[in-house]
Amino acid sequence: MSISDFIEFVEVGPRDGLQNEAVLVSTENKLALINRAIDAGARRIEVTSFVNPKRVPQMADAEDVCAGLPDRNDVTFIGLVMNLRGAERAIASGKIDQLGAVSVATDTFAMANQGQSSNESVEAAKAIITLAQSEGRTAQCTIAASFGCPFEGEVADKRVIEMAVAIAEAGAVEIALADTIGVGNPAHVARLVEHIRREVNPLPVRVHFHNTRNTGLANVWAAVGAGASVVDASLGGLGGCPFAPGAAGNVPSEDVVYMLERAGVRTGMNLQSLIEASNWLSEIMGRKLPGMVAQSPSFPKAA
Secondary structure, three states, rough: OOOOOOEEEOOHHHHHHHHOOOOOHHHHHHHHHHHHHHOOOOEEEEEEEEEOOOOHHHHHHHHHHHHHHHOEEEEEEEEEEEOHHHHHHHHHHHOOOOEEEEEEEEEEHHHHHOOOOHHHHHHHHHHHHHHHHHHOOEEEEEEEEEEEEOOOOOOOHHHHHHHHHHHHHHOOOOOOEEOOOOOOOOOHHHHHHHHHHHOOOOEEEEEEEEEEOOOHHHHHHHHHHHOOOEEEOOOOOHOOOOOOOOOOOOEHHHHHHHHHHHHOEEOOOHHHHHHHHHHHHHHHHOOOOOOOHHHHHOOOOOO
């Protein structure tokens, strides 16, 4: 295991954190969340998704969120898109710097998530990448259900590797592996991340873990040790997928940053600012959030 001394951090709370919530969060509070993430040091933020509002009501205000984004040349605003229509909406907003495509490793989940087969989801990602390039944007792709499917169970590493190579060859600037339902374990994570990293080198490998079975932080550490250079997290540990049964929250931003920074891995994030933002978000959501660090005494104590 060779740990990098710096890991790029991506805040996904405004999109993945909120998309599965029953209570609709106002555009104003979404923008406040984004600004708090920026103030805490986030320089890549998944701000919204351009999807069918009837299927994902929390993301119905995508264009309004984009209209309210601050002008920051030092921040990359990411918009999640599933198809060319979503990509066109994201580009038309004028505020999205990077398109985030999604491919799914199994047919059943791909059909539930975006109404197409797994192979079709790869082709859709390729088309999104091509459109982004033609419009002067970058695009990356997340492979959902990389470590297991809620419908089909185990997913073969070979399938995920084949998808990653095909998407990388299409011009993606980054490949992300998502444990959409939180079934990954550190050994599997290390093995798959290391293999994908070799196959798509020099593209960075990003990881996206859900903490459904309380293995999220262990999986982050295993992924970093295997060469992943970018980590997604969601403030407070909010998150879930509307189309994946049992997909509970993401790894909490403040918990990930605490773990990495304490281990000597820089993230560019301010932990105290994240804790304050998590406590604020807890008030907005009207409940205690899953993240543990924000609920714990500070350590080490300030002199």
